[in-house]
Amino acid sequence: MTTSTPKIVLVTGASSGIGEATARALAVGGHHVVLGARRVDRLAAIADSIRADGGSADHTELDVTSLDSVKAFVDTAHERHGRIDVLVNNAGVMPLSPLIMGRTADWDQMIDVNVRGVLHGVAAALPLMKTQGAGHFVNISSTLGHEVSPTTAVYSATKYAVRAISEGIRKENSEVRVSVVSPSFVESELIQGGDPGTMAWVQGMADKLALPTAAVSDAIVYAVNQPDQVDVGEIVVRSVLDAAV
Template identity: 40%
Template sequence: MTTKGKVVIITGASSGIGEATAKLLAKKGAKLVLAARRESKLIKLVDEIKADSGEAVYFVTDVTKEEDNQNLVAFAKKTYGKIDVIFLNAGIMPSSPLSALKVKEWNEMIDINIKGVLNGIAAVLPLFIEQKSGHVITTSSVAGLKAYPGSAVYGATKWAVRDLMEVLRIESAQEGTNIRTATIYPAAIHTELLDTITDEETAKGMTALYKQHGISPDRVASIVAYAIDQPADVNVSEFTVGPTSQPW
């Protein structure tokens, strides 16, 4: 298993896909640096991982703040001496029709879903370039592959991540820095994303959809582990994942 001994940063680690991925990678022998805004949840997760003989530390991080991302990467490097993987997983999904004009929520999605990814890349890229290795993994969405009514701005942020990651992969190959990328496009996965929806009709429809089709975030965690486990000369750059029963 190539995961063993690798240093992995996970943002959005306090719940959902981030939490599930942390637990799985810890079992595979990774050294984890867990990042999120909610310190109490990070403490609990680190304690659980250590109780199961895993290795993890945490760093309270707001991905919308450039300095927080820089400090996170510096902390990881100081703690473990290197960084092999960064999983940029933090995101929100307060979906609504454009006509609802929830402009504040649009800006929050842009700040977290796009700028949060950019800030993470900016923080870790100098190190990855210097060491001529590294792996950037992001959580996009099936809404980053096709258009869904009610998800215009959310989808736009996830389309942006898709393009950003594809260009990062191409440029790293051209520049000879050997940086691997993987973008994950989940469909209905049980996380806290639904909790961010304030539009009543959208929340009602999405809740019904997830109740009927949603699957465990463990399923996505296994894909992250698969991507990391590939040999250094293999880059599997995109994964679309969702419930077998969901016609996404």
């Protein structure tokens, strides 16, 4: 098993799902985790639980659609701990619908959270990582960032963008590691909003195929714990049943 020295790891969208599972798993591994999300009460409860279990954690209110909020999240962690080792850009939304429905508010929300949210994280953390001479972005894409299905065009576009942004960071900054984790259906609160008919179908598929959040958090922990000279480029996580539907 690969081991790692303790790191300061920031996790966005940490109030539930993959973000919460990742924060808990990293804390178990000895890292200090900084939880960020809009639901402050939920963050506080998770941080308290992590500390009660012997881990190290703190939290900050965060809205990834606001550059000022993301900068405050990153800068506060840097001031408290003296460095930023890893930023897990996990926050995301998935209100799906056919393009013909023209649900532009949903499109805007996906672009704001899934793309701008990642870019805001890069803008806030990359300069600090460059100054340190080291750092690591773990960006959450999706299997739908590799293919487009009916109703997923905009969501897929945002997740393709996450992969493109990640590759740009990698090619421009040799001292900064970048890992993309692309899960399929996972137990989470992601299935919200969108066209009711579409989302009912998605929920039905998730009921059949959804993996536990630990399947993704374990992949993130694996990438974080690699030696400094090892850059895990991408991990795709899906159910073995995916190919059969």
